[in-house]
Amino acid sequence: MNNTDIAGIFEHMANFLEIKGENPFKIRAYRRAAQVIEHLPRELAVMLAAGEDLKSLPGIGQAIAAKAEELVRTGRLAAWETLRGSLPEGLSELLEIPGIGPKTAFRLASELGISSVDELERAIRQGKVASLFRLGDRTADNLLHQIESLRRKDQRIPLGRALPLVEDVLSMLRPLPGVKNLVAAGSLRRFRETVGDIDLMGTADYPEQVIRSFVSLPAVRDVLGQGPTKASVILADGLQADLRMVEHEAFGSLLQYFTGSRQHNIALRARNQKRGLKLSEYGITDASTGRLETFATEEDFYARLGMQYIPPEIREDYGEIELAATHALPELVERSDIRGDLHVHTHWSDGTASLESMAQAAKEAGYAYLAITDHSGGLGIAGGLHEDRLLKQQQAIHELNQQIEGIRLLTGIEVNIMSDGRLDLPDEILSGLDVVVASIHSSLNQSEGKMTRRILKALENPHVDILAHPTGRLIGKREPIAVDLEAVFSAAAQYRKVLEINSMPDRLDLKDNFIYRARELGVLLAINTDAHRPEHFELIRFGIGMARRGWCRPSSILNTRSVDEVLAHFRQGNTSR
Template sequence: MNNKQIAGVLNQLADLMEISGENGFKVNAYRRAARTAENHRTPLREMLNRLVELPGIGKGTAGVIEEIVTTGTTSLLEELRQTLPPALPDLLHLPGMGPRSIYLLYKELNVVDLPTLQAAAEQGKIRSLSGFGPKKEQKILEAIQHVKNRPDRHLLHEALIVAERLSAHLQGMEEVQRMELAGSLRRQKETIKDIDFVIATVAPRQLGERIVSLPEVREIVGQGETKVSVRVAVGEVEMGVDFRLVTPEQFASALHHFTGSTEHNIRIRQRAKELGWKVSEYGILDGETGEVTTFADEAQFFRQLGLSYVPPELREDRGEMERARVGELPRLISDADIRADLHMHTEFSDGADSIYDMAIAAKAKGYEYIAITDHSQSLKVANGLTVDELIAQWQEIEQVNREITDITILKGAEVDILPDGKLDYPDEILAQLDLVIAAVHTSMKQDEQTMTRRIIAAMENPHVHMLAHPTGRLLLRREAYALDIDAIFKTAQATGTIIELNANPHRLDLSDVLLQKAKEEYGLTFAINTDAHSVHGQDVMRYGVATARRGWLEAKDVVNTYPLAELKKRLIK
């Protein structure tokens, strides 16, 4: 358990204690301990015998922390979970709903979940409670409606977790001869509604019975010999899954048919029609002879149509058909091309792990170099580094560079772009950094002209190398801020600023569409970064690479595929 995880358990404990009506003194004791855990730079697991020396940690909380380090939880938390209604803590996810409010609603109105909360609000019962009133009651109703109106979609990484669980089951079934993911998940879209599998089998009925018996299945929507549809649940994610059952001969055609977007498939049918054929999930039908041609793989299918192979990520009708006709599709970037990660945080700011641990984890991935880019001083909520703290970090980076071979750690910073466009460190400090990443974290509701001018001002600073998560979006949670993206791209072109593709699956910023635009219209270069806040956070690189492929990027377009010497030349402005 790292310090951030320990703090998370302590905060959960404090929340549930407050919801259950525990006295404020005890609740605040755990909140103080959580703050100490999160802000302390030495891992608490390494100083269990000295915890009481830390501010905010007494003998009782020290014992709880030791239990958390040992078991990953605490018996106090587990007991509270058993005594409270199971859905009551979920109300904490509603905007404006804190533990104290939930306690009052639970005690006075017997609110135990979202439906009982909605009923109490609609009946006007909440406004009479102390500290609430008509306005807060209305805001609660609006928050509930917002939750209910959220699109029935899931983030890419959530859908992949479900798909990988199901794949593990299917691979062990003797009835399965071949199997692949299809649909939007195979195309690696940033959000997914349903999961599609294409399976080759000669025993569809028996296979269907085994599928509907899987432990993850919550509902059987349909069951036949060519298609089985179910709803499954893995953890907190519940979604629909279609299993398309075909013969081994039909597999390649069906895989293509159920992978491409509607628009891509229309273009494929048009191409076949030009040649006198018809395309279906079963193969290509000759209009004159009635003969159906099937294929060993998708590459053979595309060759039959006079096209080069189109990778699944490009099957969106965004120019791939025209390029496939003349054999000029890009050689898309792959995971193996990545040599480095240029955006990561450590325990110096709001990360969970040390510089040493982050470097060791990156080295295990085969990276040649990384950049440590903790937050700058004005971002207090993320423990941004003062100038003195940044200089102390440089000394630690130099020490770790001496200790670890075969990987180089660059001195960087994620520097806030202040509301007026100025940067959060003076130029004389920025000039000493190997990598300066500029980013917006505050005042996100500025109008388009103000926000655009703000970001351009930062990019025009000669010390800025990269623009992080350029539109500020959070998928399914927060829209991009108002921005003239063409003006940003023109400035990047003029200043040589690298544009980040943030690989965090909650961001994937820039989007695939904007990546393609930035590349093809402006000739920009990019960096795919994880923005990791822990060792495990480095694992999200795959989602960034998937989005880069959807954006038509090649290795040459992405600076963290360069050898270190070449990157250093690129960073000279």
């Protein structure tokens, strides 16, 4: 049983315990354990096989550690089977539907006898759910929408495809008269690597005009529903987008609710119920008076709760709520912090633009330095640089640096890590470069042991500065390599190597939970674009989104520093320079 399966069981146990009215601290412990296990860079099975103590993990006590070990060793958990058998059948399936919390699921099962998603859909269409005490038509309609979304789960598309499509939609609507707010919410706003349905939120003086324009956009393939303040459409790529328009003064509450995540909102509601406050998409209600407060901005919403504003990217119930309550959240890295790019290609290998063109584009992007890291020749990539051409490129870079102002070009290479861990250029060549980026492009199916030893050998090389796209994944196309990332992170910290956050939308590598762990272990990271043409510099926003999801401050990112500081860091790891 893998980490995702174990985390899912602990999350279900937390929900079931909440239904039964168990101790809230116990419920919270299971939720926290689920979060920790889901984000681990190593499988629990691997840790146990190595004799490691699961209690060393944050938030994992003796009882939960024992249950995790039982799941790993037997694939079953007696406590979960007993708990599941004590409640109506079908609760687990109902809890998979966004918008259905433990108490609502229990009422649907116990009062209406619903034990599956299909039964719930029939009950909604028959009006039974709307008539259920305190639910009503609005909740029933929302549940129906969520069921339809759930059935399209396999249609989740990469962030890199969804974001430009949504931005085109928003750009056509924002110039309309009276539009004040118009943004995407949900997983897109949180910069999840894949997204399902899109929730768009807005306010305008003439909301019906915005709705009419929305359903008439060229990108709209089909209109599922339309009202005066809400519409649902199918966009290109089969992506469903819902637009909701509300009053200006209620926008903050709506945006917070639909940005999520689900677990963040659940934890936030539970925390404030104890204070007599009920949180919803409409605002905050004082339970003692019934008075509803609305909020124009999310900042006002969180401030009313006595909390620091929580950036969308970290709203995953991973400790951000507790830190925000004490105003101790970190200042996350932003685009304006990035001062250079350390992984870029030109037409000397497989890029499309000249040194001059890439330098000018980087300068226009506001960068102070740019590392030219074309591919080495061992891969057989067209134009890959062998020793003689690399030396010629170095000379060309030195000459260009004498001519261009406002940006400094660094000499570099993206060198291939061969199957045995050796690099495909000799050390005496690498020693003359400013930046050496090492990466794996071949023999991707090696066993975890061989792959780990291969990468560790490369990291031991004193000339290697950066490990690029460390897991080699291509989202939706190629699985990550099998590698012990905990060992890689430890070695990177030991040898002062930098791990890359690759901004290419089909890579996003490292991913968010691995970034979080690497940062915890003291590994320095670099957000690079891997640009092959000038327009690729815009992709840095994807890498920044991943870094923010990994809770990175500017100090965690090497290329927030000046060029002299960057080169000094590399020299500390390589005394031969």
